[in-house]
Amino acid sequence: MSGPAISTRGVTRDFKAGQQTITVLHGIDLDVRAGELTFLVGESGSGKTTLISIMCGILWPTEGEVEVFGTDIYDLSDDALVDFRLQNIGFIFQQYNLIPSIDAASNAAVPLIAQGMDRHEAREKAVAMLEKLNIGDQAAKLPNQLSGGQQQRVAIARALVHEPRLVVCDEPTAALDAASGRRVMDLLREVAVAEDRACIIVTHDNRIFDMADRILVLEDGKVTHDGKHMPEDH
Amino acid sequence: MIWIAIRMLTGDAQKFFGLVFGIAFSTLLITQQLTIFVNLLERGASGVYNVSSADVWVMDPVSRTTDVAYAMPSTALDKVRGVPGVEWAVPHIRAQASVRTKDGDLEGVAVIGVDDATLIGLPRNMVEGSVDVLSQPDSVIIDDVGMTRMFPGQSPIGERLELNDQRAVIRGIADAIPSFTSTVVLYTKYSQALNYVPGTRNRLSFVLVGAENPAEAKALSELIEQETGLKAQTREEFARDGVDFIIENTGIPLNFGITVALGFIVGVAIVGLTFSLFIRDNIKQFGALKAIGVTNGKIRKMVAAQAGLVGLIGYGLGVLGTVGFISAFSSDPTFKGFYIPWQIPIISLVAVTLILALTGWLALRSVLKTEPAAVFR
Numbered sequence: 001m002s003g004p005a006i007s008t009r010g011v012t013r014d015f016k017a018g019q020q021t022i023t024v025l026h027g028i029d030l031d032v033r034a035g036e037l038t039f040l041v042g043e044s045g046s047g048k049t050t051l052i053s054i055m056c057g058i059l060w061p062t063e064g065e066v067e068v069f070g071t072d073i074y075d076l077s078d079d080a081l082v083d084f085r086l087q088n089i090g091f092i093f094q095q096y097n098l099i100p101s102i103d104a105a106s107n108a109a110v111p112l113i114a115q116g117m118d119r120h121e122a123r124e125k126a127v128a129m130l131e132k133l134n135i136g137d138q139a140a141k142l143p144n145q146l147s148g149g150q151q152q153r154v155a156i157a158r159a160l161v162h163e164p165r166l167v168v169c170d171e172p173t174a175a176l177d178a179a180s181g182r183r184v185m186d187l188l189r190e191v192a193v194a195e196d197r198a199c200i201i202v203t204h205d206n207r208i209f210d211m212a213d214r215i216l217v218l219e220d221g222k223v224t225h226d227g228k229h230m231p232e233d234h
Numbered sequence: 235m236i237w238i239a240i241r242m243l244t245g246d247a248q249k250f251f252g253l254v255f256g257i258a259f260s261t262l263l264i265t266q267q268l269t270i271f272v273n274l275l276e277r278g279a280s281g282v283y284n285v286s287s288a289d290v291w292v293m294d295p296v297s298r299t300t301d302v303a304y305a306m307p308s309t310a311l312d313k314v315r316g317v318p319g320v321e322w323a324v325p326h327i328r329a330q331a332s333v334r335t336k337d338g339d340l341e342g343v344a345v346i347g348v349d350d351a352t353l354i355g356l357p358r359n360m361v362e363g364s365v366d367v368l369s370q371p372d373s374v375i376i377d378d379v380g381m382t383r384m385f386p387g388q389s390p391i392g393e394r395l396e397l398n399d400q401r402a403v404i405r406g407i408a409d410a411i412p413s414f415t416s417t418v419v420l421y422t423k424y425s426q427a428l429n430y431v432p433g434t435r436n437r438l439s440f441v442l443v444g445a446e447n448p449a450e451a452k453a454l455s456e457l458i459e460q461e462t463g464l465k466a467q468t469r470e471e472f473a474r475d476g477v478d479f480i481i482e483n484t485g486i487p488l489n490f491g492i493t494v495a496l497g498f499i500v501g502v503a504i505v506g507l508t509f510s511l512f513i514r515d516n517i518k519q520f521g522a523l524k525a526i527g528v529t530n531g532k533i534r535k536m537v538a539a540q541a542g543l544v545g546l547i548g549y550g551l552g553v554l555g556t557v558g559f560i561s562a563f564s565s566d567p568t569f570k571g572f573y574i575p576w577q578i579p580i581i582s583l584v585a586v587t588l589i590l591a592l593t594g595w596l597a598l599r600s601v602l603k604t605e606p607a608a609v610f611r
Contacts, residue, residue, distance in 0.1 A: 049607075058525050058606040079529060086527025093609050097522035101245015102238060110238065114528050119237055158526075170609075 004031035004067075005166060005198030006055050011064035013050050013221075024050045025221045027064065034165070034198045037189055037211065041204060041230070042218035049170075051218065052202050056168045057085050069165055086114055090159030090192075092169040096151045098143040098158075104150075105130060105139040108157035115162060122161075129157040132191065149180060153187070160191055167192045169201045178207045185211045206230070235528065239536035240543055242516060249515075252508040253544040254551065257586055260501025261552020264494050265574070265582040266559055271490035273572045278480040279473035280411040281328070284357045288442035289451040291472045292323075292458055295465045297439075299476045300328060301344075301413070305436040306464065313462040314441045319454045324349035325424050326440040329431040333384075333418070334396040341384055343418040345397070347427025354442055356408065356421055362391060363406030368423050375406040379567040380418030395420075397430050411571050414480055498585055505544070506593040513537075513597040517604055525606035533601055541594040549586045553579055 011028040014021050024047045032038050032055070042048040053059035054066060057073045066073055069088065073081055090111070098107045105126045106113075112122035127139045133153045135146075143151055152172065159167055169188065173181030185208050192199045201212075209215060209230050217225035225231045244250050276283075281300025282291065292314050297303040314323045327347035334340055348355030353365050361378045368375065374397070381390050395402045397420065408421060422430065428437060443466070445454045451468045458466035467475065481487050513520070520533060556574060563569040 053607040056525075079531075082524075082527050082529045084527075085525070089527070091522070091525055091609075093522060093525075095518065097518050097609060099238065099242055099245075099516075099519050102241045106238070106241075110523070111526055113238065114235060114523070114526060114532070 005034040005069060006030070006032035006200075007065075007067040008051075008055065009065045011051070011054055011061045011066060013047075013054060013059070014062045023062075023221060025054070025061070028221075028223060030216065030223060032198050032200060033214075035193065035195045036198070036213035037185075037193050038198065038200045039209065039212040039215045040200055040202045040218065041209070041215055043204065046218040047221040048202050048218045050221075052168060052170070052200060055200065056089050056091070056166065057081050086111060087162070088165050090162070090164035090167045092152075092155050092159045092167070092172055094171040094174055096143075096155040098151060098154055100143050103140050103142055104135070104146065104154045104157075107143065107154050108161050110158055111162040111164075126157060126161050129161045130154070133157055133187065148175060149184075152176075152184060156187065156191065165197050167197065167199045169199070169203075171203055171205070172201060173203065173205045173208055181205060181208055182211070235532050235536055236539045239539045242519065242536075243512070243540040243543065246512060246515070249508050249512045250544070253505055253512070254548045256501055256504030256508060257545055257548025257589065258551035258555065259504065260497050260589060261549050261582050261586055262555040262559075263497030263500070264585050265553055265556040265578055267490055267493045267497065268578045268581060269556060269560065269572065269574050271486065271494075272575055272578065273569075274414065274486060275477045275480055277412060277414040278478075279476035280413050282469055282473040282476060284410050285326075285355055285442060286358055287354055287444060288469060289445040289448045290443040290455045290458065290466050290468055292441040292443060292462070292464050292466045293439070295463075297465060299479045300440075300472075301476075302479065303328060303439045305434065306438045306441075307436045308438050310438060310462065310464060311441050313464070314443060314458060317454075317458050317461045319446050319450070319457060320443055321446045322352070322354075322444040324352055324354045324442050325438050326355045326442050327424055327427045327431065327437055328439045329427070329437070331398045331420075331430055333402075333420075335384065336394060339384075341418055343380070343397070343420050344413070345427050345430050346419060346421050347424040347431075348421060349442075350423045350425050353423075354444075357410040359409040361407040361409045362389075365406070367405035368421070368426075370403075370405060372401050372403050372426070373405045373422065374402045374426075375408050375421040376404050377408050377410040377412065377419040377421075379410070379412040379416055379570055380420070381407055382567045383416065384418055398432065400430055402430070412567065416568065498589065501586070501589045502592060505589055506596060509541075509593045509597040510600075512540075513600055517600065518609065520601045521604045521606060521609045524604065525609050530602055534598060537594055537598045537601065541590040545586050545590045549583060552582065552586075 008028050008030045011025055013025040014023050040048045040052055054061050073084055076084055105123050108129055109122035109126035113119055130136045130139050135150050135153045138146055138150055172184055215230055216223055294304040294306045311325050329345050331343055331345045332340055333343045356365055367373050376390055390404045393404045445451045455466040455468050560572050
């Protein structure tokens with residue numbers, strides 16, 4: 001892979017709060033490489049959610065440029081950007097956000113269906129992905145018939161089923177005990193990290209910091225650390 | 235995505251049935267009330283519809299409907315007969331009278347006197363007996379709705395009545411469209427009717443005319459007016475006047491209008507509230523879909539599909555409910571001859587479409603306003 005998977009240059013983001021303007025990100029310059037498990041770490045309010053939202057094309061920066069696999073995503077039209085996300089990005093949300101009235105396989109198949117694939121064909125691919133995640137036997141169950149861990153695997157299947165080049169995870173271990181959290185991280189490393197795929201995890205769970213290939217620490221809207229390990233003062 | 239939208243909706247049974255109920259209830263209320271309204275209005279023209287053979291009705295210029303008529307001198311009949319293009323013209327009398335039954339009850343009735351020779355002026359069909367019975371002394375034919383009112387659960391044939399202090403015997407039952415007020419109607423010969431109705435100088439209510447060329451009834455009516463100085467109207471015009479009279483002189487349109495409006499408002503309230511709750515409960519899922527890469531256009535189609543499904547089922551149930559209602563009460567004299575004009579289901583469909591468009595748009599606004607980035611918060 002030539003060049004970074006994600007490249008941000010001078011990314012700034014302001015929010016209005018009444019009469020005040022609050023700058024949440026201050027000119028972030030960052031490259032995220034494919035084939036690595038990159039952690040974005042920081043306290044609440046540090047700007048990590050804002051940064052990840054900007055990097056995956058769902059929140060416009062106030063200033064700066066963001067390239068994802070060589071495409072300046074905020075230079076795209078609205079529809080083209082939505083389509084770019086659909087083709088290239090997989091999302092794993094903290095609360096999974098599965099659709100409660102369709103079964104696990106159909107939930108996992110959502111990105112393929114949104115791409116226009118035939119529903120039955122999409123479902124077959126989704127079942128194959130669920131099998132890869134060892135919950136193929138749960139494919140026909142509704143989300144409320146699954147445990148929290150199983151729901152998370154369905155969410156992971158949904159993020160990967162369309163073979164995106166960028167996977168974004170939001171606090172994947174926040175609701176899990178230490179052992180379960182590590183199992184999820186092992187699983188993500190196994191299925192989400194690939195030579196041509198970048199995987200970014202937003203977390204503040206210090207129990208899994210040792211599993212990162214790279215840790216980016218954000219404080220007050222600036223990257224204050226970039227390395228394999230957490231800085232000692234954290 | 236449409237399939238997912240439908241599953242999202244039907245998966246929440248409580249809200250799905252709430253939405254369907256809301257639309258079905260609105261449709262039922264609007265369709266049923268409009269149906270009753272239109273049929274009641276048409277009863278204002280029942281006197282005209284019951285005399286299907288007359289092409290033109292001739293009357294005093296101040297007469298307005300079959301029930302609001304000023305009597306003419308009997309010479310009017312000869313004048314009309316002398317107009318070119320008139321194939322036949324017969325006298326027709328309509329008057330109010332009081333009847334005392336053998337049980338001593340008093341009932342206001344309408345007495346209709348039809349031409350002695352031709353019996354033109356009688357309804358086309360008989361429920362029981364033959365029109366020939368009018369040739370027997372003191373004979374009257376009662377309308378079927380009047381029969382159920384005056385003689386519930388028993389046959390009126392052979393019953394003697396005291397009609398304006400004179401003897402009348404019921405010898406037949408006519409299949410007639412009831413009047414707006416469902417007044418009991420007694421048909422008899424014109425000559426006999428003159429005996430029953432209190433004596434005034436003029437008693438001829440209408441002259442019924444058959445045109446040589448029925449297709450030119452309008453031209454004939456104009457010619458009759460020109461030649462006789464009387465008011466002449468085609469069957470359709472006079473029927474329309476009967477309907478207009480009710481619209482202009484009763485509170486019926488306002489009352490039914492209020493009920494129809496309430497049906498619409500209740501529909502908007504139930505469907506709007508339930509739809510909003512449904513969208514609110516699924517806002518995270520919609521947000522996730524938007525983040526994943528579902529366009530606003532597809533979201534619009536999803537919500538439209540949900541609204542369409544609810545509308546289709548609810549509207550179908552509502553119309554079926556109205557058909558069921560009309561069928562169930564078809565044997566009730568009050569609803570005799572009621573039908574659903576084809577325009578009414580279309581009006582209901584437009585109302586339902588408006589309800590869904592309005593509520594769907596309100597619900598959709600919150601989805602479209604949801605930023606995909608909200609799923610990370």
